Each structure stands twice: as structure tokens, then as C-alpha cells.
Amino acid sequence: xxxxxxxxxxxxxxxxxxxxxxxxxxxxxxxxxxxxxxxxxxxxxxxxxxxxxxxxxxxxxxxxxxxxxxxxxxxxxxxxxxxxxxxxxxxxxxxxxxxxxxxxxxxxxxxxxxxxxxxxxxxxxxxxxxxxxxxxxxxxxxxxxxxxxxxxxx
Amino acid sequence: xxxxxxxxxxxxxxxxxxxxxxxxxxxxxxxxxxxxxxxxxxxxxxxxxxxxxxxxxxxxxxxxxxxxxxxxxxxxxxxxxxxxxxxxxxxxxxxxxxxxxxxxxxxxxxxxxxxxxxxxxxxxxxxxxxxxxxxxxxxxxxxxxxxxxxxxxxxxxxxxxxxxxxxxxxxxxxxxxxxxxxxxxxxxxxxxxxxxxxxxxxxxxxxxxxxxxxxxxxxxxxxxxxxxxxxxxxxxxxxxxxxxxxxxxxxxxxxxxxxxxxxxxxxxxxxxxxxxxxx
Numbered sequence: 161x162x163x164x165x166x167x168x169x170x171x172x173x174x175x176x177x178x179x180x181x182x183x184x185x186x187x188x189x190x191x192x193x194x195x196x197x198x199x200x201x202x203x204x205x206x207x208x209x210x211x212x213x214x215x216x217x218x219x220x221x222x223x224x225x226x227x228x229x230x231x232x233x234x235x236x237x238x239x240x241x242x243x244x245x246x247x248x249x250x251x252x253x254x255x256x257x258x259x260x261x262x263x264x265x266x267x268x269x270x271x272x273x274x275x276x277x278x279x280x281x282x283x284x285x286x287x288x289x290x291x292x293x294x295x296x297x298x299x300x301x302x303x304x305x306x307x308x309x310x311x312x313x314x
Numbered sequence: 315x316x317x318x319x320x321x322x323x324x325x326x327x328x329x330x331x332x333x334x335x336x337x338x339x340x341x342x343x344x345x346x347x348x349x350x351x352x353x354x355x356x357x358x359x360x361x362x363x364x365x366x367x368x369x370x371x372x373x374x375x376x377x378x379x380x381x382x383x384x385x386x387x388x389x390x391x392x393x394x395x396x397x398x399x400x401x402x403x404x405x406x407x408x409x410x411x412x413x414x415x416x417x418x419x420x421x422x423x424x425x426x427x428x429x430x431x432x433x434x435x436x437x438x439x440x441x442x443x444x445x446x447x448x449x450x451x452x453x454x455x456x457x458x459x460x461x462x463x464x465x466x467x468x469x470x471x472x473x474x475x476x477x478x479x480x481x482x483x484x485x486x487x488x489x490x491x492x493x494x495x496x497x498x499x500x501x502x503x504x505x506x507x508x509x510x511x512x513x514x515x516x517x518x519x520x521x522x523x524x525x526x527x528x529x530x531x532x533x534x535x536x537x538x539x540x541x542x543x544x545x546x547x548x549x550x551x552x553x554x555x556x557x558x559x560x561x562x563x564x565x566x567x568x569x570x571x572x573x574x575x576x577x578x579x580x581x582x583x584x585x586x587x588x589x590x591x592x593x
Contacts, residue, residue, distance in 0.1 A: 244357040247461045
């Protein structure tokens with residue numbers, strides 16, 4: 161595929177993530193922190209987010225599978241995931257965490273289980289999309305091209 | 315990433331342990347701003363660290379209030395000679411942390427003779443007015459809503475440069491520029507004014523609201539159960555200098571609350587002397 165085509169694909173793909181609400185403006189903020197001195201900043205932070213989130217989701221599954229659910233354990237995990245997803249712009253994950261927390265407050269086990277599924281769904285979605293995005297970027301860089309800056313005002 | 319368990323580093327950490335354990339490191343440039351960042355979240359720590367470094371601050375990032383106190387030498391009674399040479403110009407801390415909250419850390423810092431003059435900024439993902447008030451009353455300089463943006467840090471930075479230069483020159487800080495931003499408030503007595511954040515609304519990045527689901531538009535809404543309106547984070551130091559420098563904030567996105575046009579959503583300075591009720 162031609163470089164120009166790849167760059168266009170990347171732009172369109174990124175745009176779609178915003179339009180679908182998978183990412184929000186915070187992701188753009190992260191991109192602004194990337195430069196020649198830190199060319200992999202975004203993917204580094206996002207990778208940390210993935211590692212963190214995998215762990216949290218695992219802990220959450222375990223906590224919710226207990227005979228007696230300890231919401232004092234569950235809530236801080238959700239809070240943490242909410243925070244980190246917010247920090248990288250994973251909007252739908254964050255929003256799912258907000259709902260999750262309200263069920264924690266109500267100590268609604270059934271509701272929490274549903275929320276966990278929802279959070280996981282959104283998380284795997286954003287993970288998948290971002291991994292695709294980074295692959296597209298890598299292809300462009302490997303072909304000697306530059307990552308196009310995000311177009312404003314779409 | 316976090317090698318010694320407490321101090322995060324995505325790069326070589328030559329700025330770690332400045333001033334502790336002897337002064338093998340070269341004398342600091344007096345105009346350099348050294349920030350101690352405290353956050354239990356690794357992701358947030360990396361981001362705040364980058365935000366600070368990109369605005370030319372030296373950063374030490376730790377993962378808890380205890381480590382912060384340890385770094386500052388406040389964790390025991392013994393006064394250390396080296397600590398007089400430890401130069402910390404700003405402490406920025408998350409509010410919600412296990413063990414010691416940012417508020418508790420703030421109190422401890424304000425209780426210490428060596429560091430009570432150091433400005434402390436609190437960050438929180440939750441826009442809770444009582445929380446904000448409490449922190450400001452305890453002496454916090456500012457309260458930033460997470461996720462923290464580049465514009466927030468640039469504002470902090472520009473204020474700090476002024477303070478650091480002055481304190482180095484005159485051994486004193488500027489008087490606190492506690493000037494309200496809310497346009498409904500009467501004009502402040504101080505000669506300084508805070509420019510309305512219209513200066514931050516550079517060419518709008520119009521990310522259209524998500525069509526598919528019920529995700530809220532791209533503003534920071536208080537997702538906590540508190541029903542306070544989506545207030546913008548408080549403004550920090552006001553000065554003509556800051557407002558001039560705001561012209562450089564063309565990276566601020568209007569989806570952030572501080573540049574939303576509605577007057578009731580313009581940033582409000584929560585003064586320590588007691589600001590009008592906002593809810």
C-alpha cells in the first residue's frame with residue numbers, strides 16, 4: 161500500500177475512534193506529549209494502561225466471584241480503572257466504570273457482574289482498536305513516512 | 315517501570331534524590347523548577363511527569379504520600395543538614411490515594427517549617443466542592459481536575475517561574491494572587507486579573523458528540539454522585555504575565571471545561587477567604 165494511502169487510512173481510522181466515542185480528547189492530549197525526544201510516548205503509556213487494566217480486571221473478577229462480595233475491595237479497583245482509562249482517553253471504559261461504581265455503592269452484586277462484563281467489553285474494544293492504530297503507525301514509520309497530525313475540525 | 319518500588323521512571327532518572335544523601339550532583343540552576351509529583355497510579359504518574367518535563371520542570375515522581383514525606387525528609391523527627399539544600403518548588407499530588415490522601419499530605423507539608431512555603435497543588439478526578447474548599451483552606455495553591463491537561467501544567471509553570479525567580483532574587487514570594495475568575499463576582503481589589511479562558515479557546519477542535527451510544531459529550535462532567543454543575547478547575551495565580559503566556563496555549567481543546575463558553579462554567583477561583591457558594 162502506498163504511503164499516502166496508509167496515512168489516510170490511519171487518519172480515517174483514528175477519526176472513527178473519536179466519532180464512536182471510543183477515545184476522547186484526552187487521547188489527543190497524550191499525542192501532544194509525543195515528539196522526537198519521546199517518539200513512543202503514547203504507545204508506552206497505553207501499554208502501561210493495558211498491563212494495569214488486565215491486572216485490575218482479573219482482580220475484579222476474583223473479587224466478584226467470592227461468596228460474599230467485599231465492595232470495599234471492588235470499588236477501589238473500579239476507581240483505579242476509571243482513573244487510568246480517563247487519563248488515556250478511553251472514554252467508554254471510563255463511562256462503564258462510572259456506572260459500575262454506582263452499583264458498588266448500592267452493593268448490588270448482580271448489577272456489578274453486569275457492569276464488569278460491560279467494562280471488559282469496552283476495554284477489549286479499545287485495546288483492539290488501539291493495537292490496530294499502533295500497527296498502522298508502525299507500518300507508516302517502517303515505510304519511511306511520518307505519522308500525520310490529527311486533523312482538526314472533522 | 316517503577317524500579318525501586320516507589321519512584322517511577324520512564325527514562326533515566328538523573329533528577330531523583332536531588333539533595334538527599336550528599337550533594338554529589340552539580341548545583342541546581344536557580345531558575346530551574348523542581349516538582350515533586352505524587353500519584354499512586356502508574357499511568358497518571360507517567361503522564362504528569364511528562365507534562366511537567368515538557369514544560370521544562372525537573373520532576374521527581376513518587377507513588378505515595380509516605381514516599382513524598384520520605385523524599386522531603388519529613389518522615390522522621392531528625393532534621394537533616396542536606397535538606398536545606400533540597401530544592402522543591404512545587405508539590406503536585408493526587409487526592410485519592412491509599413494510605414495517606416493528598417489532603418493529609420498537604421497538611422503535613424504545611425505543618426513543616428522547611429516546606430510550608432512550597433506551593434501544593436491537588437489533583438482529583440472528582441469535582442467535589444467540599445473537597446476543593448477543604449484543600450484550599452488547608453493551604454493548597456490550586457486544585458486541578460483530572461485528567462490533567464497540558465494547559466493546566468503550563469499555567470502552573472508560568473506562575474512558578476515568576477515565584478522562583480522572585481524568591482531567589484528577593485527571598486520572598488509574590489503575594490498570593492487570589493483573584494476570582496467568575497465573571498459574576500465583583501472586580502477584585504488586586505491589580506491582577508485573570509484573563510477569561512477564551513484565550514484558551516483556540517480554533518475549536520470539533521469532535522462531534524458520539525453518535526452511537528449515550529456517552530456524554532467531550533466535557534469533563536462530574537461523574538461522582540455529587541450533583542454540582544460541571545465546574546471547571548480553579549484557576550491558579552493570576553497575572554498579566556500568565557495571561558500573555560496563555561496565548562501560547564493553542565493546544566487546549568474546547569472540550570475541556572475551562573474553555574467551555576457558558577458563563578456558569580467558566581473557571582472559578584475558590585478563594586481561601588471564602589468564595590461565594592457555587593452550587
